[in-house]
Structure formats: structure tokens, C-alpha cells
Amino acid sequence: MTIITGVDVYDVRFPTSLSQDGSDAMNKDGDYSAAYVVLRTDGDLRGHGFTFTIGRGNDLCVEASRQRALPLIGRDVDEMVGDLGATYRSLKSDSQLRWLGPEKGVEHLAMAAVMNAVWDLAARKAGKPLWRMLAEMSPEELVDVADLQYLSDALTRDEALEMLRELEPTRGQRIAELEQRGGYPCYTTSAGWLGYSDDKLRRLLQESVDEGYRHLKLKVGANLEDDIRRLGIAREVIGWDANLMIDANQVWDVPEAIEWVNRLAEFKPLWIEEPTSPDDVLGHAAVRRAVAPIGVATGEHGMNRVLFKQMFQAEAIDFCQLDSARLASINEILAVYLMAKKFGVPVCPHAGGVGLCELVQHLSIFDYVAVSGSLEGRVTEYVDHLHEHFTDPCIVVDGNYVLPGLPGYSAEMYEESVAEYSFPDGGYWSRALAPATAETAETAETVSVEAVL
Numbered sequence: 316m317t318i319i320t321g322v323d324v325y326d327v328r329f330p331t332s333l334s335q336d337g338s339d340a341m342n343k344d345g346d347y348s349a350a351y352v353v354l355r356t357d358g359d360l361r362g363h364g365f366t367f368t369i370g371r372g373n374d375l376c377v378e379a380s381r382q383r384a385l386p387l388i389g390r391d392v393d394e395m396v397g398d399l400g401a402t403y404r405s406l407k408s409d410s411q412l413r414w415l416g417p418e419k420g421v422e423h424l425a426m427a428a429v430m431n432a433v434w435d436l437a438a439r440k441a442g443k444p445l446w447r448m449l450a451e452m453s454p455e456e457l458v459d460v461a462d463l464q465y466l467s468d469a470l471t472r473d474e475a476l477e478m479l480r481e482l483e484p485t486r487g488q489r490i491a492e493l494e495q496r497g498g499y500p501c502y503t504t505s506a507g508w509l510g511y512s513d514d515k516l517r518r519l520l521q522e523s524v525d526e527g528y529r530h531l532k533l534k535v536g537a538n539l540e541d542d543i544r545r546l547g548i549a550r551e552v553i554g555w556d557a558n559l560m561i562d563a564n565q566v567w568d569v570p571e572a573i574e575w576v577n578r579l580a581e582f583k584p585l586w587i588e589e590p591t592s593p594d595d596v597l598g599h600a601a602v603r604r605a606v607a608p609i610g611v612a613t614g615e616h617g618m619n620r621v622l623f624k625q626m627f628q629a630e631a632i633d634f635c636q637l638d639s640a641r642l643a644s645i646n647e648i649l650a651v652y653l654m655a656k657k658f659g660v661p662v663c664p665h666a667g668g669v670g671l672c673e674l675v676q677h678l679s680i681f682d683y684v685a686v687s688g689s690l691e692g693r694v695t696e697y698v699d700h701l702h703e704h705f706t707d708p709c710i711v712v713d714g715n716y717v718l719p720g721l722p723g724y725s726a727e728m729y730e731e732s733v734a735e736y737s738f739p740d741g742g743y744w745s746r747a748l749a750p751a752t753a754e755t756a757e758t759a760e761t762v763s764v765e766a767v768l
Contacts, residue, residue, distance in 0.1 A: 317358045317392040322384040324428075325351040326377045327728070328370060328738040329669065329701055330747070345369030347701060348738075349669040350376035350425070351728060352384060352432040356392060362436025363727040366428040366640040367668040372421075373738070379425035382412060387429070396437035400460040403430060403646040407462075419618040423643060430644030431674070435724035444719040446677040449645070450486055450684045454479035457685070461649040462620060469624045475653045482688045489684045490718075498715030499679045500690060501697040502530030502560065504667060509534040513548060520552040527713035529557050530694045532588070536563035539578060546582040555583070558694075562588035565616070569598040573605040586610035586634055593617060599631035612636050615665035619643075620650045627658040634692070636665045639674035648678060652686045661691065667698035672709045673725035676716040704732035 328348040348370055354362035366376055383406060387395065395402050406426065407413070415422040438445040449457070458475045493499060506519035516533075523531055533549055535542040542561075549559055561584045567575060572590035587609055591598045593616035603611040610633030617623055617637060626632050635655045642648050655662045662682055664675040679695040687693070695716065702708035707725045710717040719725055735742045 317356050317360060319354055319387045319390045319392060319395070320357050321355045321388060322381060322429075323353045323355065324377045324381045324384070325349075325353075325733050326373050326738045327351050327365075327669070327733055327736050327741075328373060328744070329704075329736055330743070331700065332370075347669045348373040349728075350380045350428050351733065352380050352428045354384065354387065354432045354436055360392065360436065360440060361727075362432040362434075362439065364428050364431030364433070364435055364644075364724070365670055365726060365728075366424040366431075367638075367671055368424075369668075375421050376424050376428065379412075379415075379421045380428040383409075383422070383425040383429045384432075387433070392436070392440065395433070396440055398459075399433065399437060400646065402433060403460065403462065403643070406430070407643070418621075418643070423618065424641060426643040427640050430646060431640065431724060431726060434645050435726045439723045442722050444677065444721060445645075445724045446680040446684070446719065449677075449681045450490065454483055457649060460646050461653065462643070462646045463650055465621050466624055466650060466654065469628060470650070470654050470657055474657060478653060478656055479685065482685055485688070486684050489688065493680060493683065493718060496715065497713055498711075498717045499676065499683065500530075500694045501528075501711060501714060501716050502532060502558070502694045503528050503697050503699070503714075504532045504534075504562070505697075505699045506531060507533035507549075507562075509537055513545070516545060517548055517552055520549055524553055524557070529714060530560065530585070531557060532560040532562055532696070534564065535561045535579065536566040536575070539575060542575075542579060546579060546584075550582055558585045559583065560585050560588060560612070563590050565589045565592055567591055569595070569601055572598075572602050576602070576606045576609060580606070580609060584609055586612040588612040588636065589615070594622065596622070596625045596629050596631050599626065600629045603631060603633065610634055612663065614638065616641065620647050620654070623651045624654060627654055627660060632660060635660050635662045636696075637662060637678075638665045639671055639678060640668070649686075652678075652682050656686050661689075661693045662687070663693055664695050666696035667700065669701055670705060670726060670728070672697055672702065672716075673705055673707070676709050676719060677724060679716070680718060704728050704736075 328346050331347045332344040348368045349365040351365045412422050438448045441448050454476050457479055503523050506523050569591050576587045590602045599611055612634035613632055614636035615638045637651050664678055666672040666675045675695055697711055706727045707721045738744050
């Protein structure tokens with residue numbers, strides 16, 4: 316019998332603000348960070364998970380994750396992973412922590428971090444990459460782990476079972492198709508951060524095209540004239556056959572979003588992402604009606620499955636961009652995938668950040684194999700940052716995520732990376748936060764630049 320003996324939670328922060336990686340109209344100086352959870356057992360087995368933030372406040376997620384994970388200590392691993400629905404529900408039922416949300420904010424980010432570690436543990440124990448473990452579960456097993464609470468007016472258990480049973484006989488066929496085509500299609504945001512110069516934008520766009528990307532995304536929303544100029548550069552480089560997406564990161568009110576997007580319509584964007592508050596269901600619906608045929612995409616700040624339910628019911632979005640570290644891991648993510656299938660909305664997960672690309676590749680592959688059965692209108696985000704800190708980094712070739720082959724959720728970070736970038740006492744931050752002298756300031760800046768290149 317293997318037992319959970321402890322949990323370690325680390326405040327890991329990378330100084331991405333120094334190079335403007337990740338910069339957008341709302342978030343200009345983020346340091347990509349993770350509340351990183353390691354579940355320890357009395358054997359060699361470990362589970363790794365995290366949630367994503369952009370700097371200050373990551374310590375709150377760390378402590379919340381520790382509180383969320385404490386009930387797992389002493390649990391039998393076989394029992395815990397043998398019923399992942401029950402494990403999820405037992406953590407979710409902590410009424411004192413739930414009161415802090417419920418199912419939103421820091422406590423829900425913590426739930427994501429801990430359950431991501433549980434699912435990683437389960438896949439490692441099974442000796443399979445998570446996407447394959449999920450693809451081999453029966454429809455009944457999948458529905459049992461899905462959190463369908465509060466969703467019966469949009470999706471019933473019977474409907475979920477019917478959709479999953481329909482595709483079950485042909486799952487192997489779609490796995491073979493993905494292997495043959497080189498993986499699951501992705502798009503890149505790496506060229507389009509708002510803080511990049513025009514020259515850097517042009518260079519990175521050309522590199523992306525040369526690497527095989529046919530979907531590319533730019534940040535917009537700070538200055539209209541700058542957006543017009545930058546989108547002009549983009550179309551000049553990528554041409555008009557490639558797909559161009561734009562992302563405002565919630566910066567506009569609804570009328571402003573409508574006016575601004577219509578001013579950018581000449582560049583034929585495929586979608587406008589996060590045009591307004593992520594909680595504004597009716598606002599997204601209004602924007603969608605007013606900017607068509609440009610699609611509306613949102614979801615990276617979608618706080619829970621109920622918000623997504625309302626987005627689908629109100630016909631407010633054309634693309635669902637769920638986040639692997641904001642929703643409460645597979646249990647809640649699966650519920651959103653099932654609703655998206657019923658309402659005919661393609662899921663194009665948000666990624667980037669710290670490790671999100673590593674996670675979403677598993678989700679998108681599983682969706683195609685077992686839930687949607689379609690690649691039409693589906694492309695998953697990829698950002699070329701920080702993968703070197705993961706023991707099983709995602710691999711992208713010719714604009715496709717190559718199918719992961721190692722056991723787990725690809726969530727484990729190198730111990731050296733955790734030690735170097737733990738805040739505030741890790742090697743990097745100890746140097747960067749040391750009392751400033753001319754010599755230490757120059758050294759800290761040099762280390763920062765090297766760390767993010």
C-alpha cells in the first residue's frame with residue numbers, strides 16, 4: 316500500500332517582465348509564476364501540479380494550495396486514484412475553504428493546482444501520458460469524474476454518456492490520425508506581445524511563418540493607431556492566407572470593444588479574444604452580434620463551469636478558451652468540453668504562461684480523440700517560453716503539438732529550476748533582491764536577461 320506522506324508547495328517566479336514577454340494591454344509587467352505542488356508518497360511515486368499567476372499574489376495561491384492538499388496526507392494512493400471523482404468531491408466539499416470562493420478566485424486556483432497534481436500522480440501510476448489514460452477510460456468512468464453540478468439545465472448525465480459512447484469505437488482511429496499528421500494543431504502568440512518593438516514583431520512573425528505556423532495572434536487594445544500599424548505589419552509578413560487573431564485581454568467596455576474591433580476589421584482577424592470583462596456574459600453576446608463575422612473568443616479567466624454554461628446558453632462566444640490551471644483540473648474541464656460539444660463551440664485552450672502548454676496538449680488531444688472528434692475550427696495556443704524548466708516539455712513541430720509519450724501530465728519541473736526561481740529565497744531572487752550596489756545590480760540584470768532568453 317502506497318500512502319500520501321506530504322505535500323510541498325513552492326512559490327516559483329520567473330522575471331519575464333524584464334524582456335516584456337507576456338506583455339499585453341492589461342498586464343504590462345508580469346513575472347510568469349506558478350504555485351507548484353508536489354505530492355509525496357512513501358515510495359518513489361510523486362504527483363506534480365500547479366496553477367499560474369503573473370507575480371505578486373502567487374504566495375496567496377501557494378498557501379491556499381497547501382490548505383487544499385492537507386486532507387490528502389495519509390490517503391491510500393490506490394483508493395485515491397481509483398475514484399478520482401470521489402477524490403475531487405471530497406476536496407471540493409471543504410465548506411470553510413469553499414466559502415472563500417465559492418469555486419472562483421484564489422481558492423479555485425488552488426483546487427486546480429492540487430487536482431492537477433492528483434491527475435499527474437494517477438497517470439504516472441498508470442504508466443501512461445494523461446491524454447492516453449483519459450482516452451482509455453470508458454464513457455461511464457469519464458462521466459463519473461466530470462463535475463456536472465449546476466449544469467443539468469444545459470447538460471444531463473445521459474446526454475454526456477451518449478456523446479462519449481458515440482465516439483468510443485473510433486478513438487483509436489483518431490489517435491492514429493494525429494500521429495500521422497504530426498500532432499495536434501497549434502497557434503503561436505510568441506511574436507505578438509504588446510511590448511515588443513516593430514522590428515522584433517516583424518522578425519518573430521517571419522520566424523513563426525518559417526516554422527510552419529498558419530495561425531498567429533497579436534495583442535491589441537492599448538492604442539488604436541499602434542494596433543493598426545502592427546496589424547499592417549503582421550499582414551505584410553504572414554500574408555492574407557494565414558489566420559490572424561487579436562487579443563485585448565479584457566481592457567475594453569462593451570461599446571468600446573465593438574468600435575475598436577470594427578476599426579480593425581480590415582485586417583480580417585479570425586477572432587477577438589477577451590474583448591471585455593471575462594464575467595460579462597451578455598456583454599460578450601453583444602460584442603459577438605456587433606462584430607460578426609469576426610469571432611469572439613474567451614475563457615482563460617473563466618472562473619468555473621457555470622460561467623461557461625451561461626456563455627454557451629447565451630450564444631456569447633464562437634471559441635471556448637478554457638484554462639488548464641484556472642478550472643479545477645480534469646474534473647471541471649471535462650464538463651466544459653462536454654457542454655462545448657453539445658452547443659457546437661470549438662474549444663481552443665489558452666496556454667503560454669508557466670507550463671500551461673505542457674498541460675493543454677493533453678487536453679486537446681483527448682478532446683479530439685474522445686469528445687469532439689473534430690479538428691474543425693480548433694487550434695491550441697503555444698508560447699515559446701520557459702519549457703526548458705520542465706522534465707517533459709511539450710514539443711512543437713511544423714505548427715503541431717507532438718503527442719506526449721511519457722507517463723503523467725507533463726507538469727514536473729526540474730528541482731534545479733525550482734531552487735533557482737523560488738521566491739524570495741531562491742538563487743535568482745536572492746541575488747536580484749539583495750541590497751543594491753552598482754555591481755550587484757548589473758549582475759542581477761545580466762542573470763535576468765539570460766534567464767528569459
